[in-house]
Amino acid sequence: MSRFLEEAANAGLFVNFRIGPYICGEWNYGGMPAWINQIPDMSIRSSNDPWKTIMRQFMMNILDYVTPYLAKNGGPIILAQIENEYGTSDPGYVDWCGNLVTHEFASAEILWIMCNGRAANSTIETCNSCNCLDDGWIDRHRQTVVDRPMMFTENEGMYQSWGRAMSVRETSDLAYSVAGWFSGGGSYHAYYMWHGGNNYGHTAGSGIATKYADDVCLHSDGTPNEPKFTHLSRLQHLIADRAEIMLSQDANRTALPYWDGTQWSYGTQQFAYSYLLSVHFLVNQAPISLAVLFRNQTITMSRQSIRIYDENMFLLYDTANYSDINSNNTEIVPIVSGSFEWSTWSEPTLSNLSVVTSPTPMEQLTVTNDETIYLWYRRNVTLSQPSSRSILEVQTRKGNALLVFLEGEYLGEFDEHQEGLGNVEATITLDLSSFKPNQQYLLEILSISLGLNSSVPAYNLEYKGIVGKIWLDGQLLIDNQTSTNFWQHQKGLVGEELEIYTEEGSSKVNWSNDSSKDIGKPITWFQTRFDLDHLVREDINANPVLFDAQGLNRGHVFINGNNIGLYWLLQGICNGRPVWCTQRETNCSEPTQRYYHIPPDWLMSKNNLITIFEHLGAPSPASNSCQLKLHFLVFCSAICFI
Numbered sequence: 001m002s003r004f005l006e007e008a009a010n011a012g013l014f015v016n017f018r019i020g021p022y023i024c025g026e027w028n029y030g031g032m033p034a035w036i037n038q039i040p041d042m043s044i045r046s047s048n049d050p051w052k053t054i055m056r057q058f059m060m061n062i063l064d065y066v067t068p069y070l071a072k073n074g075g076p077i078i079l080a081q082i083e084n085e086y087g088t089s090d091p092g093y094v095d096w097c098g099n100l101v102t103h104e105f106a107s108a109e110i111l112w113i114m115c116n117g118r119a120a121n122s123t124i125e126t127c128n129s130c131n132c133l134d135d136g137w138i139d140r141h142r143q144t145v146v147d148r149p150m151m152f153t154e155n156e157g158m159y160q161s162w163g164r165a166m167s168v169r170e171t172s173d174l175a176y177s178v179a180g181w182f183s184g185g186g187s188y189h190a191y192y193m194w195h196g197g198n199n200y201g202h203t204a205g206s207g208i209a210t211k212y213a214d215d216v217c218l219h220s221d222g223t224p225n226e227p228k229f230t231h232l233s234r235l236q237h238l239i240a241d242r243a244e245i246m247l248s249q250d251a252n253r254t255a256l257p258y259w260d261g262t263q264w265s266y267g268t269q270q271f272a273y274s275y276l277l278s279v280h281f282l283v284n285q286a287p288i289s290l291a292v293l294f295r296n297q298t299i300t301m302s303r304q305s306i307r308i309y310d311e312n313m314f315l316l317y318d319t320a321n322y323s324d325i326n327s328n329n330t331e332i333v334p335i336v337s338g339s340f341e342w343s344t345w346s347e348p349t350l351s352n353l354s355v356v357t358s359p360t361p362m363e364q365l366t367v368t369n370d371e372t373i374y375l376w377y378r379r380n381v382t383l384s385q386p387s388s389r390s391i392l393e394v395q396t397r398k399g400n401a402l403l404v405f406l407e408g409e410y411l412g413e414f415d416e417h418q419e420g421l422g423n424v425e426a427t428i429t430l431d432l433s434s435f436k437p438n439q440q441y442l443l444e445i446l447s448i449s450l451g452l453n454s455s456v457p458a459y460n461l462e463y464k465g466i467v468g469k470i471w472l473d474g475q476l477l478i479d480n481q482t483s484t485n486f487w488q489h490q491k492g493l494v495g496e497e498l499e500i501y502t503e504e505g506s507s508k509v510n511w512s513n514d515s516s517k518d519i520g521k522p523i524t525w526f527q528t529r530f531d532l533d534h535l536v537r538e539d540i541n542a543n544p545v546l547f548d549a550q551g552l553n554r555g556h557v558f559i560n561g562n563n564i565g566l567y568w569l570l571q572g573i574c575n576g577r578p579v580w581c582t583q584r585e586t587n588c589s590e591p592t593q594r595y596y597h598i599p600p601d602w603l604m605s606k607n608n609l610i611t612i613f614e615h616l617g618a619p620s621p622a623s624n625s626c627q628l629k630l631h632f633l634v635f636c637s638a639i640c641f642i
Helices: 002-010 034-038 049-069 091-104 137-144 171-183 228-247 364-368 494-498 534-538
Strands: 015-018 077-084 111-115 124-129 151-156 166-168 188-192 252-255 270-275 279-284 290-294 297-301 305-310 315-318 333-336 343-346 355-358 374-382 390-397 400-406 409-416 423-430 440-449 470-472 487-491 524-530 545-548 554-559 562-568 584-586 595-598 608-614 633-636
Touching: 002 049, 034 364, 049 077, 049 091, 077 091, 091 111, 111 151, 124 137, 151 171, 171 188, 171 228, 171 279, 171 305, 228 270, 228 279, 228 315, 270 290, 279 290, 279 297, 297 305, 364 374, 364 487, 390 400, 390 409, 400 423, 409 423, 562 595
Parallel strands: 015 077, 077 111, 111 124, 124 151, 151 188, 333 633, 545 633
Antiparallel strands: 166 584, 252 270, 270 279, 279 305, 290 297, 305 315, 343 524, 355 487, 374 440, 374 487, 390 423, 390 470, 400 409, 400 440, 524 608, 545 595, 554 562, 554 608
C-alpha cells in the first residue's frame, strides 16, 4: 500500500482512499477476513457492537499507517471512504459512520464520502451508475445539496461472471456518459475501471472470473482496448485542457430546438451546457438521430450522443464518432512450445493431516477460516441398495463445488457458480452398481469454495461447504452424539501443506514420469519446467504473457510458486440480457475465460516451474487440438503437450 501511495505522489496524482473494511469490488468476501464469522453475535455493517468495535479499530490502524500520506502532511490522500454502497435501512449505523469521521477521525483533515447509497450528513454522497446525467442524479444533487461537489465514483465497465459470455459496453455509450457528467458540472470522475485487472490466488468473489473488467479502456492484460482506449483518452485530454475554466463557473443550460420532420420544436432531451468563452456541450438524450439548432447552425446528432464545440463553433469531440481509430488487431504469438516432460502426482484422498470430528458436517469456514479453499468431509456409510442411479443430496451454498469419492473412487461432481448468498440443494447421481449392499464404505466429499460472495449486505454472513442435511438414497448421514461414526473434516490438501508448487516443496513427493495414466484423473497435480523464447527474454515487460488453459477443466496454476488464479473452461452463455451498463454480448458458447495473465515479475528467462492442480481431470486432447493463441504472447496449457 505504501508503494502505491508513493507512486501516486511521484506521479502528481491525488488519492481517494476507499478504506473499507467492506469494499465489495467483487473481491473475496468484499475484502473482509473470514474470521469475522467466528466472532460471537456478529452482524456486519449494522448497529452491532462487535462489528463497530472491529471496524473502528481497523479504520484507526489504517489511518495511523497512512498518516504520512495524508494531504495535511504533503501526501496524495485528499479523500477517504467510510462505507460502500450502503442500502440497508439502518440509520443508526449511518449516523455512527458519520460521527466516526467527524469526531474520532477529524485529525485526518480530509473529506469523507459514502458512495451510492445512504450517506451521513458529515459525508459526501457520490454516484455509481452508467450515466449520472441521464438517470437524474445530477439534477437531484443540485436540488438537495448545494454545498458539496458532484462526484462520480464508479462509471461501470462491468466484470466477468463464470458461466456467462462477456458483456460489452459500447465505446459511444461510455464516452456519452463521461462527457455528460462533465458537461453538467461534475468535478470528480472515476472509471470502474480504466485498467482491467486479475484476481490472482483466490481473491475473486463468488461467481467472479479471474480476469476483471476486461472490456474497459485497458484490457486485464494491459493491452489497449480499441477504439475505447483512444476515444476516451482524447476526451480526458480535452476535459483536462478546459478544466480550469469549467471549474471556475457554473454551466448555463439552454434547451435546443430539434427538427421533428415538419418544424423546429422544443423538448426535454436536447439541450446545451455552455461554459462561456470556453466550451459548449450539445446533448441529445433521445434514442434516435436528429438535427438540432445552435447558434444559427443546424447540427445533426447521433442517438444519445454529445458534441463538444469551442467558442468559435469548431467541433472538438463527438462521442459517437471514432471511425478514425482502428479496432484491436493484436498478433497472436506463441512463446513457449514443444514437447515437455510432464510429471504427475495424485492428491491422496486419505492423508495424515489433522482432522476435526463432529456428528454432523461442519460449515466449511468454521474449520478453514478461508485459509484454504478446500475441505475434505469423510464418513463411513453402509449402502442399502446401491444402484447405477443412486442419489446423493447435499445442502450447500452458491459458489461452491463438491467432488464425491467412495473408497477413493471418483464418482461425480456438483458445482454452483452463481453470484450471491444463499443455500442450494445439490443433487448428484452416483453409479454405485459396483459396490455391494449392506457393506460399509468410506464416503469422501471434497468441498471447494469458488469464492466468498463479495456483495455482503448488513445482517448477513457468508458460509461454504455442507451447511445442512445430507442424504444418500434417502439415508440421513447425520448421527447422534453417542455414535462412533462421526464426520471427519480435513482442512486443505496435502499438496498445499507441502507446497509442492515451489522449488523446495516439489521434492517432497514422488512425481510420476508416466503422465499418460493421469489424463482425465481428478485432483491431480501436473508439473514441468519451461524457458521463455529468446525474444521475450530481452524484454519480459514488453508484452503480456498469458496462460492458455485450453485442454483443462478447472483448477489452479502456479508459476514459480505463485498462484495465477482459478482457471475454468466453463462455457459462457449469452442469454440476450447483457448486464448493467452494457449493450451486447460476445463470444457466446466459448469459455468465460480461456487465457490467464502471468505477472512478468513472476517469470524468469529459464527454468520456470509450472504446477497445475486440476480439480476434475483434464480431457485427453486430440493430437493437434491445442494451438498457442492469445493477445500477444502466451504459452499453452500443460495438457496440450502430454
